[in-house]
Amino acid sequence: MRTATFVSLFLAVATTTVAGCGGSFPPPSERLATAEAAARSARELGADKDPKAALHLKLAQEQIDQAKAQMKAEENKKADQTLSRAGADAELAVALAKENNARTETEKAKEKIKSLKKEGK
Amino acid sequence: MRTVTALRLSPTTSAMALLAVLSLAAVGCGSTLPPKELVDARAAYDTASKGPAAQQTPAELHTARQALDQAERLFNDEGDGQVTKHAAYDAIRKAQAADSMGRTAVLAKEKEAAEKDAQALEGDIHRKTQGELAKTKAELERERAALEKSREQLERERIAREEAEKKAAQALADLRKFAEVKSEARGTVITLSGGVLFVSNESTLSAGAMAKLAEVSDALIKSDPDSSITIEGHTDNQGQAKYNDELSQKRADAVRDYFVSRGIAKDRIKSNGLGAARPIAPNTSPEGRANNRRVEIIITPAKK
Numbered sequence: 001m002r003t004a005t006f007v008s009l010f011l012a013v014a015t016t017t018v019a020g021c022g023g024s025f026p027p028p029s030e031r032l033a034t035a036e037a038a039a040r041s042a043r044e045l046g047a048d049k050d051p052k053a054a055l056h057l058k059l060a061q062e063q064i065d066q067a068k069a070q071m072k073a074e075e076n077k078k079a080d081q082t083l084s085r086a087g088a089d090a091e092l093a094v095a096l097a098k099e100n101n102a103r104t105e106t107e108k109a110k111e112k113i114k115s116l117k118k119e120g121k
Numbered sequence: 122m123r124t125v126t127a128l129r130l131s132p133t134t135s136a137m138a139l140l141a142v143l144s145l146a147a148v149g150c151g152s153t154l155p156p157k158e159l160v161d162a163r164a165a166y167d168t169a170s171k172g173p174a175a176q177q178t179p180a181e182l183h184t185a186r187q188a189l190d191q192a193e194r195l196f197n198d199e200g201d202g203q204v205t206k207h208a209a210y211d212a213i214r215k216a217q218a219a220d221s222m223g224r225t226a227v228l229a230k231e232k233e234a235a236e237k238d239a240q241a242l243e244g245d246i247h248r249k250t251q252g253e254l255a256k257t258k259a260e261l262e263r264e265r266a267a268l269e270k271s272r273e274q275l276e277r278e279r280i281a282r283e284e285a286e287k288k289a290a291q292a293l294a295d296l297r298k299f300a301e302v303k304s305e306a307r308g309t310v311i312t313l314s315g316g317v318l319f320v321s322n323e324s325t326l327s328a329g330a331m332a333k334l335a336e337v338s339d340a341l342i343k344s345d346p347d348s349s350i351t352i353e354g355h356t357d358n359q360g361q362a363k364y365n366d367e368l369s370q371k372r373a374d375a376v377r378d379y380f381v382s383r384g385i386a387k388d389r390i391k392s393n394g395l396g397a398a399r400p401i402a403p404n405t406s407p408e409g410r411a412n413n414r415r416v417e418i419i420i421t422p423a424k425k
Contacts (some may be wrong), residue, residue: 026315091215092218102225109231113239113242120245
């Protein structure tokens with residue numbers, strides 16, 4: 001009786017440990033989708049045109065690819081963490097691309113003023 | 122031999138080794154030293170909080186702050202493991218993103234202000250251009266109107282001139298029916314027979330004479346308003362010279378007075394009674410004498 005209890009306790013602990021190791025960690029599909037969507041947004045916003053945005057988009061894409069490989073290898077927990085980084089980089093790429101676009105538009109507006117002032121003379 | 126030596130040195134050596142290991146362990150597990158990611162995250166947040174994000178995008182800056190706090194908590198609770206590093210990495214990116222968004226917001230405001238200025242400038246230029254256009258248009262219109270006016274004026278003058286010439290030609294044609302018209306060095310000479318204008322020995326114009334003289338005054342004299350007119354009275358050689366002189370003067374005066382009554386300025390007309398001094402035919406025949414009894418109207422064009 002005591003032995004049985006001990007065995008079952010051992011089994012329970014063992015199971016918990018296995019789960020903790022990420023063996024049964026669910027594939028981070030949602031995180032993958034979020035990171036990929038962010039990377040796509042950054043690309044659509046013209047992240048390639050700004051060196052800093054392009055760098056973070058590249059980092060995001062590399063980490064997305066790495067996470068996919070990890071998921072294939074069933075290292076889901078690692079993949080989840082990699083995707084967390086990928087998402088952070090993709091979001092930063094989005095912000096930087098937007099900033100770059102805003103800078104271009106502001107410069108354009110200022111150029112217009114300059115040319116208008118010239119024209120008005 | 123070597124083994125012996127080693128064994129002999131053993132107590133001191135092992136103590137030193139132990140100390141070294143212990144100190145190493147202290148540093149190693151002294152998770153008091155934060156990982157590079159966390160140091161970077163703190164710096165990134167510091168930069169972002171000093172940038173425009175604090176004013177422009179406080180919500181994003183707050184999110185970055187929360188990410189940094191989370192990384193700090195994990196570092197405190199679990200040391201410098203992967204979880205802490207991942208959290209710190211996230212905090213770095215969030216701080217950088219917040220900083221970027223702050224700059225973006227500033228740029229957007231600058232753009233808005235610039236566009237507003239541009240719009241105002243465009244308005245100014247538009248108004249200026251419109252004003253100049255209106256001015257040019259008005260000038261053109263004035264010029265066109267002036268041109269039209271001068272064209273109309275010229276046309277009126279041309280018509281008037283043509284009419285005057287026609288009238289003059291007509292008057293001349295009418296005149297030739299009862300008078301002789303000649304061009305001489307002294308001007309146009311219209312010779313009217315005395316019998317046409319006056320009853321014998323009278324110096325009062327007959328009604329028929331007035332109608333004829335009216336035509337002369339209207340046509341020939343008025344057509345050239347600057348010409349001067351000389352009226353000469355002539356007689357035949359019958360009777361006393363003094364009487365003839367007086368009669369011819371009275372007749373010339375009568376014609377002059379009639380012209381003045383028709384509106385011709387007095388200072389344009391001179392009248393001379395020349396009596397029998399200048400016959401144009403021999404006084405030996407009745408026809409010759411009739412020809413000599415005459416009034417000559419000499420129209421001298423204005424000296425240009």
